[in-house]
Each structure stands twice: as C-alpha cells, then as structure tokens.
Amino acid sequence: MDVPEPIAAVQPASPPPLRVLSRRTAWSTTACLLLLSFLAVALFVERPLLARPHQHGRERRAAFAIRDYVIPFQQWGTRAFTLPNLQSGYGTVDYVTLRSWGEDRSDEVASRIVKLLETHDAVDLFLLAHSNPFVDWVRKVPAELRRKLRLVYNTGCHDLRQKDLWLGLGARAYVGHVGLSESPVFYVYFLRRWLRGRTLDEAVAEANARTEAFLGSGLEGTLSNPQATVASTHAERAGDGALTIGAVP
Amino acid sequence: MKRALLLAFVALALQVGAGLLFGWISEAAYQTPRRLDEAMELPLTWTGLVFAGPVALLCATLATQHLLQRVRLAHAVPAVLLLCVPPMLVGTLVTFALACVAGWC
Numbered sequence: 001m002d003v004p005e006p007i008a009a010v011q012p013a014s015p016p017p018l019r020v021l022s023r024r025t026a027w028s029t030t031a032c033l034l035l036l037s038f039l040a041v042a043l044f045v046e047r048p049l050l051a052r053p054h055q056h057g058r059e060r061r062a063a064f065a066i067r068d069y070v071i072p073f074q075q076w077g078t079r080a081f082t083l084p085n086l087q088s089g090y091g092t093v094d095y096v097t098l099r100s101w102g103e104d105r106s107d108e109v110a111s112r113i114v115k116l117l118e119t120h121d122a123v124d125l126f127l128l129a130h131s132n133p134f135v136d137w138v139r140k141v142p143a144e145l146r147r148k149l150r151l152v153y154n155t156g157c158h159d160l161r162q163k164d165l166w167l168g169l170g171a172r173a174y175v176g177h178v179g180l181s182e183s184p185v186f187y188v189y190f191l192r193r194w195l196r197g198r199t200l201d202e203a204v205a206e207a208n209a210r211t212e213a214f215l216g217s218g219l220e221g222t223l224s225n226p227q228a229t230v231a232s233t234h235a236e237r238a239g240d241g242a243l244t245i246g247a248v249p
Numbered sequence: 250m251k252r253a254l255l256l257a258f259v260a261l262a263l264q265v266g267a268g269l270l271f272g273w274i275s276e277a278a279y280q281t282p283r284r285l286d287e288a289m290e291l292p293l294t295w296t297g298l299v300f301a302g303p304v305a306l307l308c309a310t311l312a313t314q315h316l317l318q319r320v321r322l323a324h325a326v327p328a329v330l331l332l333c334v335p336p337m338l339v340g341t342l343v344t345f346a347l348a349c350v351a352g353w354c
Contacts, residue, residue, distance in 0.1 A: 026318035076275035
C-alpha cells in the first residue's frame, strides 16, 4: 500500500511590487491632465483672447445695460458677467435690472440714458432681455441726444425686426437675433470680441461661428434640435458694420 | 492616501459651496425685498469664483499628484478619474470665467 506523499507546503507568493509612479512621472501626468482640462475649455467653451479690452478714448464713451425680469440666478449671472466686462471698456456704465414682468420704467430708463448721452460722446446700449419694448422707452430721449447712440445690441428673440426702428431713432448700428434664440451664448462671445476692438462685423461673425460650434457640440444638453436652434440664434447686423468700440461719432 | 483624498474632497466641497453661495447671492439680491447690499454682490461673487476656481484647482492638482505618486496605480487611476478630474475640469472652467470677467483673457 502506497503511502501518500505529504503535501508540500505552499509557499506564500511574494507580494507584487508596489506600482506607484516616480515623483517626476506623477508630476508630468498631473501637468498633462491640467493641460487637457485647459484645452477642453478652450476648444469646447471659449478660447482665451490675448488682447486686453480697448482703452483708447474710454472716458468718452458710456454703456447702458438693462436686464429683464427672469429668475434671480439669471439676473445675478447676467450682472456678474456684464458689469465688470463693460467697465473694462467704457468710462461709465449704468446697469438696470427690472423687478417685475411688464414693469414700465421707461421714464427712469430714458432719464438715465439722457444723463449718459449728455456727458459722453457715444453711448452703446445692451438690451439683455426677451423680446422687448425698449425701443419705445428710448423714444422718450430727445432726438438731438439720440444721435449719440452708437451700437444697440438686443438679445430679444425675433428682435432683429426692430432694426429699422432703432436706426430710425438715431443708432449707428444694431445687432439682433433672427428667431427664437439662445442669445446668452452669442452675447458672451460677442461682448468679449467687441470690447477688444473688433469691428462690429468681425465680432458678429466670430460670435456666430463660436455659438454655432458650442450649440452644435451638444454641450448645451437641453436643446431638442440643435441645428434649428443654431439657425434661429443667428445674429445679424444693421447699420455701420465697420464700427468699433473706439470709434468716435 | 488620506492627504490626497482630503485634498480631493476639499476641492469638491469648495465647488459645491461656491454653487450654494451663488444660489444664495442671487436669491438675496434679486428677490423682493433685497437682502444683500448691491455693493456686496460682485465682491462675494468674485470670492466664490476664486475658491471654486484657482483654489479648488490647486487642491485637485495636488490630490492628483499625491495619488499618482503614493498609491498603487490600480487604485490611483480610478480615484483620480472619479475624484480629481471632475473638480479639475470645473476648476479650470471657473478659473477661466474669473479671468474673463477680470478682463485678463
């Protein structure tokens, strides 16, 4: 009878070596991740603009911005972006946020615009509101002062149709959107380029292209039909396309 | 490991905290009656942007470096992807937003 051989004692396997990166490789990998993050933002959101906002003649121009009654978060975000940006390119900035829907502050707005027009060579208007009646409000400004109105940018849906009214009031150029628009996206790209001295046509064209890229990329996930939104967000210029922020009336 | 996780959670907490701060600022400033002085609105916003942007980005970067250098790759890679890359991306975006409103780029 065979005697079974004793089972050989199993030697415990030696633990695998700790696979950690060297200090240099860890830092390099981290730096690559950081670089990728910056590239992602630059490619999909917005690229850095190296030029600083245009300063020449800054004290001679003013900007007036008005935000309509929307949810508090949007009102806060609009002001947080708009006010410092406008202040970087204009000598004086006045900013109004409406406190209720359909609120008529035409007298107050007109008088604040008059004050800017009386003390500056040129005033640009930024109408950050859904389809709006501000053209009727500004009609209350005396005609001789309205000649100093320069750029009027209107985020309102379909408000490109107001172009003749604004040019008739005395504005030198008008930018509006053709349809139901995601104008806040366009506005961010447009304002940054306008402040840096691009001509109005250049700023509108670049902002349209960036808006198309952003909305078409699917990053704005709430859109059911991005291509239709891109088409209706398209902005057009009426009036002087060669206008720049530094132009004197 | 503990230090890396702490840094990653600090980065995430700063960004969540800034989001809550922005929500509070907007409610306090734009609900009637206004509960936040207009002069404080933008400085508070900028403070939030600084913490959610460059400060959180620094924390996420240090956490990533610690994890890669001190923890086995099999554990470090998923930890970096789950805990460090999201605050790094958000931190980059917020830092860029901060630079934009400051007129630096």
